[in-house]
Amino acid sequence: MNIVVAIKHIPSIADDLPVKGNNVDFDSVDFVLNEWDEHSIEQAVLIKEAVGGTVTVVGVDLIGELDNALHLALAKGADKVVKITADDPAADSHQQAKWLAEAIKGMGADMVFAGVQASNDIDGQIGPMIAAYLDMPYIGGTSAIEVSGSTATVSKEFPGGVGMKYAVTLPFVAGVQSAPKPPRYAPVSKVRQMAQTATVEKVAPSGEASSGLAFKKMAPPVVTGHAEMIEGSPKEVAAKIVELLKSRGLA
Amino acid sequence: MAQKYQKAVAVEKENIVVDGVDVSGHWNRMFEQRVIFEYTPELIEKIASIPNAESFANCYQCAKCVAVCPVDVVGNYGPRKLYRYAQTGMDLTEAPELWLCTTCANCLRVCPKEVNMVKIMPAAREQAILEGKFVPNELQQAFENTAKTGNPLGQPQRKRDAWIQSAGVPVPIIKDVGRPVDVLWYVGSYPSYHPRGIDAACAAARIFNALGIDFAILGKEEKDDADSQRLAGEKGLFEMMAEYNIATFNKYEWKEMVVTGPHELNAFKNVYPKYGFERPVVHYTTFLARHLDQLKPLLKHPVNKKITYHDPCYLGRHNGEYEAPRKLLEAIPGVELVEMQRNRENGYCCGGGGGGMWLDSFTAQHTTMRLSEKRAMEAASTGANVLAVACPFEVSRFTDAVKSTGNEHVDVLDILELLDRSMRGE
Numbered sequence: 191m192n193i194v195v196a197i198k199h200i201p202s203i204a205d206d207l208p209v210k211g212n213n214v215d216f217d218s219v220d221f222v223l224n225e226w227d228e229h230s231i232e233q234a235v236l237i238k239e240a241v242g243g244t245v246t247v248v249g250v251d252l253i254g255e256l257d258n259a260l261h262l263a264l265a266k267g268a269d270k271v272v273k274i275t276a277d278d279p280a281a282d283s284h285q286q287a288k289w290l291a292e293a294i295k296g297m298g299a300d301m302v303f304a305g306v307q308a309s310n311d312i313d314g315q316i317g318p319m320i321a322a323y324l325d326m327p328y329i330g331g332t333s334a335i336e337v338s339g340s341t342a343t344v345s346k347e348f349p350g351g352v353g354m355k356y357a358v359t360l361p362f363v364a365g366v367q368s369a370p371k372p373p374r375y376a377p378v379s380k381v382r383q384m385a386q387t388a389t390v391e392k393v394a395p396s397g398e399a400s401s402g403l404a405f406k407k408m409a410p411p412v413v414t415g416h417a418e419m420i421e422g423s424p425k426e427v428a429a430k431i432v433e434l435l436k437s438r439g440l441a
Numbered sequence: 442m443a444q445k446y447q448k449a450v451a452v453e454k455e456n457i458v459v460d461g462v463d464v465s466g467h468w469n470r471m472f473e474q475r476v477i478f479e480y481t482p483e484l485i486e487k488i489a490s491i492p493n494a495e496s497f498a499n500c501y502q503c504a505k506c507v508a509v510c511p512v513d514v515v516g517n518y519g520p521r522k523l524y525r526y527a528q529t530g531m532d533l534t535e536a537p538e539l540w541l542c543t544t545c546a547n548c549l550r551v552c553p554k555e556v557n558m559v560k561i562m563p564a565a566r567e568q569a570i571l572e573g574k575f576v577p578n579e580l581q582q583a584f585e586n587t588a589k590t591g592n593p594l595g596q597p598q599r600k601r602d603a604w605i606q607s608a609g610v611p612v613p614i615i616k617d618v619g620r621p622v623d624v625l626w627y628v629g630s631y632p633s634y635h636p637r638g639i640d641a642a643c644a645a646a647r648i649f650n651a652l653g654i655d656f657a658i659l660g661k662e663e664k665d666d667a668d669s670q671r672l673a674g675e676k677g678l679f680e681m682m683a684e685y686n687i688a689t690f691n692k693y694e695w696k697e698m699v700v701t702g703p704h705e706l707n708a709f710k711n712v713y714p715k716y717g718f719e720r721p722v723v724h725y726t727t728f729l730a731r732h733l734d735q736l737k738p739l740l741k742h743p744v745n746k747k748i749t750y751h752d753p754c755y756l757g758r759h760n761g762e763y764e765a766p767r768k769l770l771e772a773i774p775g776v777e778l779v780e781m782q783r784n785r786e787n788g789y790c791c792g793g794g795g796g797g798m799w800l801d802s803f804t805a806q807h808t809t810m811r812l813s814e815k816r817a818m819e820a821a822s823t824g825a826n827v828l829a830v831a832c833p834f835e836v837s838r839f840t841d842a843v844k845s846t847g848n849e850h851v852d853v854l855d856i857l858e859l860l861d862r863s864m865r866g867e
Contacts, residue, residue: 222589375581377570378588379677 191243191337193234194299195268196290196320197227198283199249199256200310212405216253216279223259226305232369233335234303235267241337243300248272248293250286250395252279257390264384265376272391283313288399290316291323299324299361301342306330306365313401317365329358330365345370484527487534494564499554500524506548506556511790512541515815516808520548520556534569537807540577544672544795545754550786559672559759562795566674576674583799584675587682591664592630593799602660604632604639608646614660621694624649624656624728627709629702630665631833637840638833644861645701645725651739651864652732656699662689668708673796680716683708687718698722701857702833703755704794710760724756726831726856730765733772742866743775744859746852749825750778751816751839752788753832766831769856773863779823781816789816793834817842821851828853 201219208215234245247263249256251273260271274289281289294302302324304317314330321328333353334345337360344356344364420427435441456463489498500521507519518541523533533539542562549557570576576584586595605612615625626649632642649656664685671679690698700706700722709722729736748770756762763785770778783789790797792812797804805811817839820828828839828851839853861867 372578374573375570375576375584377567377677378584378675378681380571381588382677382681 191237191241192298192300193237193243193245194294194297194302195227195230195234195245195247195263196294196302196304196316197230197247197249197259197263198224198286198305198308198316199252199259200224200308201279203310207408207410209408209410212408213280214408221253221255221279223262224305224308224310226307226366226368228305228373229369230303230305230366231263231266231268232371232373233332233364233366234301235374236369236371237301237335237337238267238269244269246270246272246297246299248274248290248393250274250276250281250289252276252281257385260390261381261384261388262376264388265380266374270391271388272393274393274395276395282401282403283308283311283315284319284399284401287316287319288323288397289395291320292396293393294320295324301335301337301361302326302363303366304363306332306367314365315401317363319399321363324363326361326363327358328363328365329356331367332364333368334370335364335366480528481530482528484530484532485524487532488527488561488565491564491568494561496555496557497524497527497561499556501554503553505551505553509547509551509787511543511545511547511792511812511815512808514789515810515812516541518542520552520558520561524556533565534572535574537803539566539569540580540673540796540800540803541807542795543754543790543792543797543812545790546758547754547787547790550758563672563674563676566796567676568674570674577800577803579802580673580796580799583796584670584673584678587665587667587670587675588678591682592634593665593670594630594634596630596634598664599661601633601663602658604628604634604642605646605658607639608643610647610650612646613657615657615693615695616660616662618657621696622655622657623696624654625690625693625695625698626656626658627666627698627700627705628658628663629700629705629833631837632701633663635833635837637836641701641833641836641855641857644855644857647861648729648736648857648864652735654732657693657695659689664689666702666705666708668704668712669794669796669798671708671712672794673799679712683713683716683718687713687716690718690720696721697728699725699728701725703753703760703831704834707755707759724760724762724765724831726756726765726769727762729860730768733768736769736860737772740773740860740863742863744773744863745775746827746859747777747779747823747825748827748829748859749781749820749823750784750829750831750856751781751791751820751835752785753830753835754788754790754794756831757785757788766829766856769860770829773859775863776859779825781819781823783819789819791816791832791835791838793832793838798834798838811838811842811845813838813842814846817846817848817851821846821848826851827859829856829859830854831856 199221201214202222208218238245245268247268256273307314318328331346333347336343340360342358344358346354420430488494504521507513510519512518544559583593587593591598631638667679667682706724843851
């Protein structure tokens with residue numbers, strides 16, 4: 191089983207949003223692995239553990255710091271890691287999808303996983319676009335993937351608590367919503383060991399694509415209203431909360 | 442009753458007949474199959490074969506440890522029990538018991554066989570982590586935060602010294618001072634980021650200023666000591682942080698390091714030397730007790746409170762400091778100091794050590810109440826209206842615990858905050 195996981199490095203704006211011009215000030219933020227990609231890697235390693243095979247993790251190196259994420263992937267059970275040396279922090283997801291597809295093309299993948307979306311643009315296009323470039327079917331929003339022979343049983347969740355299982359013939363591309371288990375912990379000693387011993391394969395970016403969209407303006411959200419703090423003893427506060435909920439038809 | 446007692450001497454008899462029955466029982470069982478127990482010594486051997494966990498096999502089941510184990514007080518635990526569970530089929534590296542020990546070291550104090558859980562637990566946990574076994578989620582999060590952001594709370598590194606804005610006194614950053622200082626004050630993660638920890642940090646800054654101490658902090662260069670992460674089994678993370686911290690400490694000239702927290706004291710004094718760092722480090726209570734003559738005239742305002750003091754495990758049992766905190770509290774005019782039943786060497790653990798700080802929900806699932814709640818109840822039972830602490834883990838733990846046990850009338854305050862109140866009259 192040859193599984194390829196396409197990952198995305200994104201600016202961490204958990205704390206605040208530094209802006210420069212009409213984009214994020216990429217020099218003032220740390221880059222982190224997209225949270226959904228952590229699930230993609232976990233899903234791939236779980237399948238490898240169940241049926242054997244290899245897991246290759248590939249990502250676009252936007253700022254020259256992707257190695258940390260790749261070493262982490264190796265410590266979690268990936269076998270091979272590849273970085274596309276783009277050095278372009280502003281590359282959008284369409285461009286990244288093109289570069290990723292070109293890099294993945296010759297890998298002979300049975301399955302390609304990508305996080306269903308990333309929290310920086312919530313674009314959700316990397317998976318579908320890779321599938322289109324590679325001429326493979328795409329299934330998005332997966333919550334569990336099990337493989338038997340040349341067929342995968344793919345679970346998806348729908349609104350309202352409805353779940354569905356699909357039988358998908360390999361090869362295919364999946365947009366991973368979540369792995370069936372929380373992403374495993376990689377001990378720092380293993381990550382450091384990987385940093386010292388592992389080889390990160392480098393690939394030059396190839397091909398051009400664009401979403402056709404341009405940022406007109408970027409700004410941190412403007413605070414328009416503040417939360418109302420309810421004063422008083424816990425009992426008084428509780429009574430006021432109940433009153434508020436009732437007056438708004440919520441209780 | 443002038444009779445002289447003699448040692449009882451056992452008398453063996455072949456048989457004895459009571460009420461017509463031969464009670465030796467030879468007539469019905471002496472030639473029968475006797476009950477045979479089957480044990481699994483390999484699960485004891487599995488733990489004892491891990492480097493640093495060898496003493497696990499020393500246990501001879503005397504149970505002295507169980508009497509002092511803080512987890513057993515609120516649950517079913519203790520080194521003796523762990524040995525017994527292992528004997529009857531528990532693989533410690535996969536059991537929830539692996540995560541309940543707080544490394545408080547009270548068992549080691551009473552153990553005649555030197556079964557050392559302070560070494561056994563980190564070693565067994567490290568093995569479990571390296572083998573990819575179950576790690577409680579909240580602990581995993583603290584590990585990941587420490588590795589990513591330099592502190593277990595997951596707060597941004599560049600805001601590590603943001604607290605100094607609220608101190609109201611100058612807090613020099615050593616990088617900006619540009620000259621050697623007497624005291625490098627290692628603030629610590631919780632005093633830097635946690636709202637109640639910041640209160641203690643601000644109090645310390647005011648006290649150091651009032652005493653005219655020539656001090657500086659590392660500011661944005663300071664990162665977590667990671668000792669509790671080590672005790673929770675993440676030795677690789679600890680080593681990574683230790684390498685960074687030692688290099689940072691050695692960048693600057695200073696005579697003595699003062700730490701806010703006992704866990705940092707333990708790290709820098711007892712563990713970092715193994716990694717090449719050997720410079721003087723003291724806890725703030727020891728440091729301030731040394732300046733008591735200068736400090737006393739500053740404590741102008743009475744604090745009319747009945748105070749009980751909780752000995753932090755890593756200040757007391759692990760580092761032998763019991764008197765300095767009490768001297769400081771007694772120096773505050775108006776203070777009446779009362780002791781809880783379990784104090785000093787037998788102090789009860791707050792549950793925060795050995796990674797317990799980040800296992801609160803997990804531990805709560807396996808105990809009848811939190812250790813901090815048990816201790817808060819003990820504090821309240823002395824009639825005290827202040828529970829004084831000297832460890833940054835404790836303020837938040839006990840503040841929650843006095844609320845959840847219905848003892849809100851007990852204020853949880855760091856000794857730094859009490860000294861500051863007496864100094865400023867609030």
